[in-house]
Amino acid sequence: MxxxxxxxxxxxxxxxxxxxxxxxxxxxxxxxxxxxxxxxxxxxxxxxxxxxxxxxxxxxxxxxxxxxxxxxxxxxxxxxxxxxxxxxxxxxxxxxxxxxxxxxxxxxxxxxxxxxxxxxxxxxxxxxxxxxxxxxxxxxxxxxxxxxxxxxxxxxxxxxxxxxxxxxxxxxxxxxxxxxxxxxxxxxxxxxxKHWDDLVIIIAVVSSRQKETSSTTGMRDTVETSLLLQHRAKEVVPKRVVKMEDAIQKHDFASFAQLTCADSNQFHAVCLDTCPPIFYMNDTSHRIISCVEKWNRSEETPQVAYTFDAGPNAVLIARNRKTAALLLQRLLYFFPPSSDTDMSSYVLGDKSILKDAGIQGINDVEALPPPPEIKDNVPPPRNRGEVSYFICTRPGRGPVxxxxxxxxxxxxxxxxxx
Ligand code: DP6
Missing domain, CATH: 3.30.230.10 (Ribosomal Protein S5; domain 2)
Structure with a gap:
């Protein structure tokens, strides 16, 4: 030296x-x-x-x-x-x-x-x-x-x-x-x-002014106060992990989606079971869940899985590119950008999904019809500005x-x- x-x-x-x-x-x-x-x-x-x-x-x-x-x-x-x-x-x-x-x-x-x-x-x-x-x-x-x-x-x-x-x-x-x-x-x-490279992931970065509880503090409070966590850790997760590994090995999207959504929902239930309760999802997160649930129910088999971490952002996993394009249409119908946002800064990452969805610019977003699974007589509201932007991505490689x-x-x- x-x-x-x-x-x-x-x-x-x-x-x-x-x-x-x-x-x-x-x-x-x-x-x-x-x-x-x-x-x-x-x-x-x-x-x-x-x-x-x-x-x-x-x-x-x-x-x-x-x-x-x-x-x-x-x-x-x-x-x-x-x-x-x-x-x-x-x-x-x-x-x-x-x-x-x-x-x-x-x-x-x-x-x-x-x-x-x-x-x-x-x-x-x-x-x-x-x-x-x-x-x-x-x-x-x-x-x-x-x-x-x-x-x-x-x-x-x-x-x-x-x-x-x-x-x-x-x-x-x-x-x-x-x-x-x-x-x-x-x-x-x-x-x-490469094992399951059909999957497409769309992240909705949800606008939020709320200061969130950090994961570290949140989970400490949960461990100290939630009985539901003990049940989850002992009885639920061990069985779910076995099923999830099997679903991944077999490319079984229906099972994968069911397990992913259920586990995200249970994690947020455990947060609610914490004293004082922790709220990570907000109204926009709930609207995204409802959009996916309605669509999944109207199809024979799940098209999209959702999962939320310690914040309001949604991570949506679509079974393939075709489904991802249909998902993006739905997301842009329910969550159009605010009037001063241009499309190139509203959908980030793999923008080719936008093209697959037939969306070139803001006019195409404005013209989107309500998704067919919505059977209400009045078109459902469009929640402008609730999502800051979307990121289209996919499963990726490890460190290099x-x-x-x-x-x-x-x-x-x-x-x-x-
Ligand atoms: C909700 O890894 O951020 O994202 O270990 O305290 O640093 P620390 O917490 P962190 O917690 C992540 C929690 C989660 C779920 C997950 O990623 O599995």
Whole structure:
């Protein structure tokens, strides 16, 4: 270890949405859950975190920038992740640049971390999941840790529970584990993103002025006060997880949708069963559920599944592209943009679904007829402005390293944000 070199690594990690929810910890510090959970990883092209980590003998402390702003690393969750990764660091040698870092050097060396979400943090879309997964993955590569993705997931878990599921693409299960030290509480991949690539995911980012209870505080209150949670964790989730794995393996959309909706609804019921009660969904969320329920009921078999996390945003999973186009028509009928919004900023992500839905511009939205399953004599109201925007996406891949220097967030000559 000599000279003032800087070594950087940049990684990109997806976010994930649970179809069987994690809610409740049995150990707050280690972040050990009271039940298994299952998620689908979202395409990083539309929702991901990019993180650059750098090490240099010239750095005098660990520092981090999130979306360009310096933040403190003193919190227990960051400290736990940094400590666990450092403990697994191995020798690194870059002969070309004359850099050699011995295993023990990592305890003395400091790191700089810059992280950026390609979606608005304010939208309340599980940014901590992608963020901690990316932090742990990037540091593991920088420090040449030999751990596999499952072992890394057990470290990311200590940053934020749901982060452990972002170490894989496709469908992922977080096994709650039995050990007191948490060593067996980790994520495994059920199937990769190609297994069920018909699925299309539409996220409705719902306008909300309400300050939401954080997941951490909310689940702590639930564990302390809800009897329904105990029933859920012991009796309901274990059976549901088995059925969900089977539905995923067999591409059984009807069963998948039924389980996903039921589990989201039970999670919100558990929130209501908490003292004081927690309300994450709002009237718009309820209207979206009702739109999907009516449509699913009018068809022979479910077309769309819905799931809501700790906020009012809806994540809608359509069985295929054709259904997704029909879903988007319905969503745009019930939730047209406010008059000053243009379509290109109202439907984000994979915009080709808009084309499939036959919608070119705002005039096509205004001209949409009420969905055929609505048999009322008076057309149902259109709730203008209740949704901020939609994101069209699909199941996606797990973390990757980005070798293109231009994508790095830290300047390779200063180690500071570009
Ligand atoms: C409703 O992972 O954000 O999204 O472990 O305290 O950081 P902490 O909580 P977090 O909780 C996520 C809860 C959820 C359900 C889920 O993702 O499974």
């Amino acid at each position: 000599a000279g003032d070199w800087i070594r950087t690594v940049t990684a990109q990690t997806p976010t994930n949405i649970a179809v069987i929810k994690y809610w409740g910890k049995r150990d707050e510090n280690l972040i050990l859950p009271v039940n298994d959970s299952i998620s689908v990883t979202l395409d990083p092209a539309h929702l991901c975190t990019t993180t650059t980590v750098a090490v240099s003998p010239g750095f005098d402390q660990d520092r981090m920038w999130l979306n360009g702003k310096e933040i403190s690393l003193s919190g227990g969750r960051y400290q736990n992740c940094l400590r666990e990764i450092r403990a697994r660091a191995a020798e690194v040698e870059d002969k070309e640049r004359g850099i050699k870092i011995a295993k023990d050097d990592w305890q003395k060396l400091h790191v700089h971390i810059a992280s950026y979400n390609n979606f608005p943090t304010a939208a309340g879309l599980a940014s901590s999941a992608a963020g901690f997964a990316c932090l742990v993955f990037a540091l593991a590569k920088l420090m040449n840790a030999k751990e596999d993705h499952s072992q890394l997931s057990a470290i990311a878990r200590q940053g934020s529970g749901s982060a452990c599921r972002s170490l894989y693409g496709g469908f992922v299960k977080w096994i709650m584990g039995k050990e007191e030290n948490g060593s067996d509480s980790l994520a495994v991949q059920l199937v990769d993103e 390293l980005l070798s293109d220097e231009s994508l790095a967030l830290l300047d390779p000559s200063t180690g500071l944000p570009k």
